[in-house]
Amino acid sequence: MTRYVVVGGGIVGLAVAHRLLTDRPGDQVTVLEKEPGWAAHQTGHNSGVIHAGVYYPPGSLKATLCRAGSASMVEFCAAHDLSYDICGKLIVATAEAELPRLHALHQRALANGLPVRLIDAAEAREYEPHVAAVAALHVTSTGIVDFGAVCRKLAELLAAGGADLRTGTEVTGVVDRGDRVVVQTTRGEVPADVLINCAGLHADRISRLAGVPTPVRIVPFRGEYYELTPGRRELVRGLIYPVPDPQFPFLGVHLTKMIDGSVHAGPNAVLATSREGYSWGRISPRDVLDEVSYRGLWALGRKHYRYGLTEVARSLSRRRFAASLARLVPELTGADIVRAGAGVRAQAIRPDGTLVDDFLIVETGRQVHVLNAPSPAATSSLEIARHIVSRLPVAPAR
Known part of the structure; x- marks a missing residue:
């Protein structure tokens, strides 16, 4: 049995824990969150947009994981009866001077394989009657959801699957002993074969506690x-x-x-x-x-x-x-x-x-540190989890 410890109870940490539980049944998964509940910071304070992946350079982690993540997020919500709405969005040029940037964005979206259309002002007003635009990019696959509700469902699934969920547990130190990692917390030590740091706003500090050089x-x-x-x-x-x-x-x-x-x-x-x-x-x-x-x-x-x-x-x-x-x-x-x-x-x-304009994930020994995961990380969370777990050894030596 491999012991996985995930630090951080936002949507990325919970998604990673859920992917571990799904892909590696029989292993032990522990989630440590310093707050008394889930999604207390970035996840619980965002705008709830399921991004399509328009803005990101083709081939980047953001581009590939956001496009896949928007689809898997919708599938997850549909499977678990969570409310969502694929309402689409308009990216509008309000002046002629913005048209070159709008056209460049259109080309990037096409390169990312997204269903988008350039439309004129009259058609933009068919979607949004009160908008001011000389032209717009219509992105049909953008949606909205309550990511806090997604986190509550993930936590529910983790609890039902036997994960060890520890809220009110702040990490104070990390000791890598070669054959294992010992995570020191305000509620005692937690041994791990693999540590996955998804601490969001504090991810670089956890990395430094673990003795991992942090490039940012x-x-x-x-x-x-x-x-x-x-x-x-x-x-x-x-x-x-x-x-x-x-x-x-x-x-x-x-x-x-x-x-x-x-x-x-x-x-x-x-x-x-x-x-x-x-x-x-x-x-x-x-x-x-x-x-x-x-x-x-x-x-x-x-x-x-x-x-x-x-x-x-x-x-x-x-x-x-x-x-x-x-x-x-x-x-x-x-x-x-x-x-x-x-x-x-x-x-x-x-x-x-x-x-840093892409997701940044540093892997070293028995540790994985997610050091940059701002928007569209919530949209991409299920695919970030898949990406991280797929790269872990199936049975790390103890």
């Missing part, structure tokens, strides 16, 4: 959301996105119909003062020190400080936030939106200041 530092970016007031929800039928700036992994402020019928607007992207900093007032001295002492963040700031200042200004001003939305739907004003919480993106940054 995770820097937290807070994404703040508004939602449309109930009387203005009819302005958006599905999902409306701007054409993104290819220099950044952020997709720009967009409008998203949620599975509960509400319509969320956002997120922006501002540097957070805590890895779990869901508001300006939440500050972690340790996390701030981590950020300001990292030369990669200073290098990033020197290259993109204007972008960062724009995001901060939008964070502090409802009027600016509403103006960004009005580029997509001109009828929207500041009176039509109310605050709706925030999420924090765990973004891996290299020492030279470049953003």
Whole structure:
């Protein structure tokens, strides 16, 4: 019997544990989560979009796992009676100057094998009557779901399958003894033959605890959301996105119909003062020190400080936030939106200041560390799990 320990109870960690239980019956699977429940951070604070895989370079892990993951996520939801809606989305060019980027995105989507169409302004308004567009990319396979509900179902399946699920258990150390790994926690030691680190916002710290050289530092970016007031929800039928700036992994402020019928607007992207900093007032001295002492963040700031200042200004001003939305739907004003919480993106940054734009998974000995898994990781989670488990030895020596 092989003992697997998965650190992290977000959607990637739970999906990996479920894949282990499915593919390797008879082995022991333990999941360690420091919070009292599942999906407490990135998974539980995202926009609930089942991404199609439009944005990612052909052949990248994001492109291949997102496309496969969008299909397997829908299959999982259908099999377990979880609500989802393949409503499609529009990526809209609101000015002629954005058309070259829209056309480049169209070509990338085709290279990724996705069902997309370039449409003119009149056809865009057939899908979204209130949208402002000179042209748009219609992505038919984009959908929405409650990823928190997916996590609850995964945890239920894991419990039924005999997995050892430990919430309220924080990892404090990792000792690799060659023939096994000992995971030290706030509730005692847990022996493992294989450790799989899916700790999200804290994945680089777990890697360092384990003595594994970490080629990146995770820097937290807070994404703040508004939602449309109930009387203005009819302005958006599905999902409306701007054409993104290819220099950044952020997709720009967009409008998203949620599975509960509400319509969320956002997120922006501002540097957070805590890895779990869901508001300006939440500050972690340790996390701030981590950020300001990292030369990669200073290098990033020197290259993109204007972008960062724009995001901060939008964070502090409802009027600016509403103006960004009005580029997509001109009828929207500041009176039509109310605050709706925030999420924090765990973004891996290299020492030279470049953003890691693909999933980053480091394998060494008896350990696997998922060091960069922001969006579209929730969409791709079942396929990230399949990818990781397929690469593990069937029966590691003890």
